[in-house]
Amino acid sequence: MNDHRELFSDEAEHALLGAIMLDGELFDLITARVSTADFHDPENAALYQVMIDLHATGSPIDPVTLNDFKPYLPSGGATIAYAGELAKNTPSTANWKAYARIVADLAVLRRLVDAADAVRDSAGERRPVAEIIASAQQAMADLRDLDTGEPDYKRMGEVITRNIDLIDAKFSGAVQSGLSTGLTDLDRLIRGLRKKTVTIIAGLPGSGKTTLGLQIAQSIACTGAGVGMVFSLEMPEEELGNRALASIGSIDLRVLDSGQLHDDDWPRLTSAVKKIMDKPLYVSDKSGLTVPRIRNICRQVKRKHGLDVVVIDYIGLIGSDGKAFNRTSELGKISTGIVNIAKELDVPVILLAQLNRDSTKRPGKKPIASDLRDSGQIEADAHCIILVHRDMDSDDGQNGVTELIMPKCRHAPVGSCWVQQQGHFARFVDFVGREPNHDGDESSRPFAKRFSGVKEHV
Incomplete structure (x- = not known):
């Protein structure tokens, strides 16, 4: 596949980065859903990582603080110019969930395509069919928990409630340890x-x-x-x-x-x-x-x-x-x-x-x-x-x-x-x-x- 344009969205990546700069309270919510590796554009991924590193120092995130922390991006362009342009063109921070969903979903699709390409390459190398199938299933297993829609945490009360049910079942002999x-x-x-x-x-x-x-x-x-x-x-x-x-x-x-x-x-x-x-x-x-x-x-x-x-x-x-x-x-x-x-x-x-x-x-x-x-x-x-x-x-x-x-x-x-x-x-x-x-x-x-x-x- 030579054209992967359908597998990324510059607009969603730009809007997501702009939302972080416009509303500091969104940082934890967005970084919990999107990783640096989810960005397709290396420039966007680099700016996102700079945001994460800057936030770890306790500083607020905006074009000026980002530029002070890291003046230049990998392309050689000025951080303040790129970040300022993104912040200015972000349509609304209210839609950050939609931007994050697009970025994360397209990242999953790219990984699926990469996995399929790897299977195709393996087939071309005349490797045993069972080995190719196992590799493909491993790739799918690695992707299975990328985005289930379920939170990555639970309230302790929920855990304890299930534990009490299990303890009671063990006590009554219905379940063994x-x-x-x-x-x-x-x-x-x-x-x-x-x-x-x-x-x-x-x-x-x-x-x-x-x-x-x-x-x-x-x-x-x-x-x-x-x-x-x-x-x-x-x-x-x-x-x-x-x-x-x-x-x-x-x-x-x-x-x-x-x-x-x-x-x-x-x-x-x-x-x-x-x-x-x-x-x-x-x-x-x-x-x-x-x-x-x-x-x-x-x-x-x-x-x-x-x-x-x-x-x-x-x-x-x-x-x-x-x-x-x-x-x-x-x-x-x-x-x-x-x-x-x-x-x-x-x-x-x-x-x-x-x-x-x-x-x-x-x-x-x-x-x-x-x-x-x-x-x-x-x-x-x-x-x-x-x-x-x-x-x-x-x-x-x-x-x-x-x-x-x-x-x-x-x-x-x-x-x-x-x-x-x-x-x-x-x-x-x-x-x-x-x-x-x-x-x-x-x-x-x-x-x-x-x-x-x-x-x-x-």
């Missing part, structure tokens, strides 16, 4: 999986983080609590299926892999198939999925089946858009993108992550949040972090006793709990034995109370 993980002590620790949150489950390779993530989604789907979507960027779907059958049917995973089932395994297998066959648990084992592609798949599932929980295994295998400077920056962008998916789709997201091996070098070998590999942004973005710790140098660890350490949670006190890993069944179960002895450094932790294997830090 969050989805259950299927593990009693873990539920007590994290107080349920909440909508719009990201829970990081991290561990060393072989610690059981994949088992735990899959099991949570499986429990939610198979108990009728909701619809689960699992992204396995490393493990093929066939292995995910065998793990689900082993977990639900109490069948040794090695037997399923070999196909050498014993007589008593067959009824268990039949029972497991019945329990999972029609349940709303969906999987994708596509490798190298990017954040936009993950969002696209989640939106498909939500549109067709509903969606209540998403599990992604794991962040280190999520594909890059190629725009970051290094892998740490890349993972930071990915982490923030996953948080946006949780908010946009109104679901809890469980994001698996690797830990570095620093924890194995410290006394007690217990991991901490900063052991998350490659990016502190992951730790910062997470609403809740669960570190899977199984000390394989101890007898308890050899027997599957695993500690789930929660060093961060925005809706519950930090703490830890114990679970029993049954590796041959690819699952965790509630821990019913005696709590393992603590290491020397563990005894100094300020636990406020303990119950059913759960410890809370205050």
Whole structure:
């Protein structure tokens, strides 16, 4: 498209700038609706930014003060001459809302055209169709909240009114605080999986983080609590299926892999198939999925089946858009993108992550949040972090006793709990034995109370 005249209005931009100079009380109202980037003409955008910078100093805005603050605009023209001409020719400040609407709407249209041009360019580069669609949907998602007509704020009384209704519903049992993980002590620790949150489950390779993530989604789907979507960027779907059958049917995973089932395994297998066959648990084992592609798949599932929980295994295998400077920056962008998916789709997201091996070098070998590999942004973005710790140098660890350490949670006190890993069944179960002895450094932790294997830090 060579002619974009219909996608901007010099008259509206001029009138909006003039209105600010003629009525100082309009500044906050206009700047709340229109940004510098919304102006098409660079000269108008530059003058608008000068107005914003001048207002921040506490000075009034008129042609003289603007000129004193910045005598020349990018074109080299005098600020006082350009600003004075705009102020003189502004027909009326009473119509500022109409001017602001025109400027903002045309800015959105230009961005839509830019997004369409980008899609066309991608198509010309013969990129995969799925990748082009994901990019287009990402562009549309970026535009979705530009101008909804809704205010960007709410009176606290409105928020509290909704909270009271929700508290009452929880009290009566009509609504749960969050989805259950299927593990009693873990539920007590994290107080349920909440909508719009990201829970990081991290561990060393072989610690059981994949088992735990899959099991949570499986429990939610198979108990009728909701619809689960699992992204396995490393493990093929066939292995995910065998793990689900082993977990639900109490069948040794090695037997399923070999196909050498014993007589008593067959009824268990039949029972497991019945329990999972029609349940709303969906999987994708596509490798190298990017954040936009993950969002696209989640939106498909939500549109067709509903969606209540998403599990992604794991962040280190999520594909890059190629725009970051290094892998740490890349993972930071990915982490923030996953948080946006949780908010946009109104679901809890469980994001698996690797830990570095620093924890194995410290006394007690217990991991901490900063052991998350490659990016502190992951730790910062997470609403809740669960570190899977199984000390394989101890007898308890050899027997599957695993500690789930929660060093961060925005809706519950930090703490830890114990679970029993049954590796041959690819699952965790509630821990019913005696709590393992603590290491020397563990005894100094300020636990406020303990119950059913759960410890809370205050």
